[in-house]
Amino acid sequence: MLTAAENKTLTETGAETPMGAVFRRYWTPALLSRELPVPNSGPLRLKLLGEDFIAFRDSDGEVGIVDARCPHRGANLFFGRNEDCGLRCVYHGWKFDVHGQCIDIPNASHAVAERLKPNAQIRALQVSEWGDVIWAYMGEGEPPKLPQFEFAKVPPSHRFVSKKFQQCNWAQACEGGLDTAHFSFLHAGINDGEKVGLHQVGLSSEDIAGQNEPTRLARFRWMIEDGEPSFTVLDHAAGMLLCAAREADNDDVYYRMTQFLMPNHSLAPGNFPEDNNLGNTWVPIDDTSCWIFCYCWNPDRPLTERECHQLSSGSGIFAEVDEHYVPLRQRGNDYLIDREAQRTSSYTGIRGISEQDAAIADSQGLIADRTKEMLVQTDLGVVRFRQTMFDATAAVASGSEPLGVEHPDAYFVRSGDAVAAPESAVEDVVSARFGQMGGHPL
Ligand code: FES
Ligand SMILES: [Fe+2]
Numbered sequence: 093m094l095t096a097a098e099n100k101t102l103t104e105t106g107a108e109t110p111m112g113a114v115f116r117r118y119w120t121p122a123l124l125s126r127e128l129p130v131p132n133s134g135p136l137r138l139k140l141l142g143e144d145f146i147a148f149r150d151s152d153g154e155v156g157i158v159d160a161r162c163p164h165r166g167a168n169l170f171f172g173r174n175e176d177c178g179l180r181c182v183y184h185g186w187k188f189d190v191h192g193q194c195i196d197i198p199n200a201s202h203a204v205a206e207r208l209k210p211n212a213q214i215r216a217l218q219v220s221e222w223g224d225v226i227w228a229y230m231g232e233g234e235p236p237k238l239p240q241f242e243f244a245k246v247p248p249s250h251r252f253v254s255k256k257f258q259q260c261n262w263a264q265a266c267e268g269g270l271d272t273a274h275f276s277f278l279h280a281g282i283n284d285g286e287k288v289g290l291h292q293v294g295l296s297s298e299d300i301a302g303q304n305e306p307t308r309l310a311r312f313r314w315m316i317e318d319g320e321p322s323f324t325v326l327d328h329a330a331g332m333l334l335c336a337a338r339e340a341d342n343d344d345v346y347y348r349m350t351q352f353l354m355p356n357h358s359l360a361p362g363n364f365p366e367d368n369n370l371g372n373t374w375v376p377i378d379d380t381s382c383w384i385f386c387y388c389w390n391p392d393r394p395l396t397e398r399e400c401h402q403l404s405s406g407s408g409i410f411a412e413v414d415e416h417y418v419p420l421r422q423r424g425n426d427y428l429i430d431r432e433a434q435r436t437s438s439y440t441g442i443r444g445i446s447e448q449d450a451a452i453a454d455s456q457g458l459i460a461d462r463t464k465e466m467l468v469q470t471d472l473g474v475v476r477f478r479q480t481m482f483d484a485t486a487a488v489a490s491g492s493e494p495l496g497v498e499h500p501d502a503y504f505v506r507s508g509d510a511v512a513a514p515e516s517a518v519e520d521v522v523s524a525r526f527g528q529m530g531g532h533p534l
Contacts, residue, residue, distance in 0.1 A: 117497050123225075128149040146169045250391065350507050423454045
């Protein structure tokens, strides 16, 4: 439970807020590269942390993210012409390059234009394109090195990235990604009125009893059977590894290990070695909406056409979205909840893991009220996330860098699952599963 003031600090990321100052110390995903597909393609409106920008790709292929307002008389540059290495305001023709320099003022004499140009410079963010994502740095001065995420370092054929819109505050959506205890309920199936693993929906009890269950399926049953995982949190130089342990078969322990990376990224569990890896970034648009960037990658092989097709049409953390990346099943249509399915096959009656997560985060309100919570042991990950974010506001207020900014290489980590003997120490399970990629110690 937080005080009202703490809740405000956690959730508000506008320009003059403590958490806004934290976010502005890090690179943030701003757009997918494919949203600006070719040189001189149409400029886009872009709102980040409550601030309005226009993004465009110039004739040389360079991306600019600039102030939306033309300094002449305030026309919006969204309507601008993207031409010959610059964005030209269509009201009276003033033109700006990707760095925000005013490079033409055609409605004034040469002498006046030359005098005005330096003062007509508009704000331009530092931009870097990496891993099929356009990253922006909204802070002052020299940005840090980009966070060295594995998805961005593998060859392009080994990854698929996308995004989805969500109509609620970034922090509660992010908490949903860190609260892996909810899988035992929210993402369960139903069979004969009983909660079952997703792989057991539609099977008869004899089928279930005789099922030859490999570990990658049995884990869905373990999650249903043990709704009270015990959490261990291991801190590292860019965030923390949240290890949720559940009872498996024969006294073994099933670990689902999630990375939280400052200030708004997570790498999801649910994969064994050789499986695809998954990650998210929750990017505040303003205080009541966010973009959730989604990454899938395989370090060892290209993703198949079938996998890419599945991900782009909605699967796991990837939602089924329209051409504007708005989920088809969303707040406005109650996620197309199907009450009959809720009785017979699905715990929620909502199709899609991503959509189930979105429904429940949205349902907490546009900004979740954390002054009225009753937290239990399995909320440890959520509690530690909040503490880490508050530590970051304190660091910035005292003039130091928040966690991770000075350790871009510590973002080169993985998340995933493991099955271990009951006597194993968590640290040993982590190093056996990930080696150095479990997290660089502080
Ligand atoms: S308002 Fe943009 S050129 Fe006049
Ligand atoms: Fe979930």
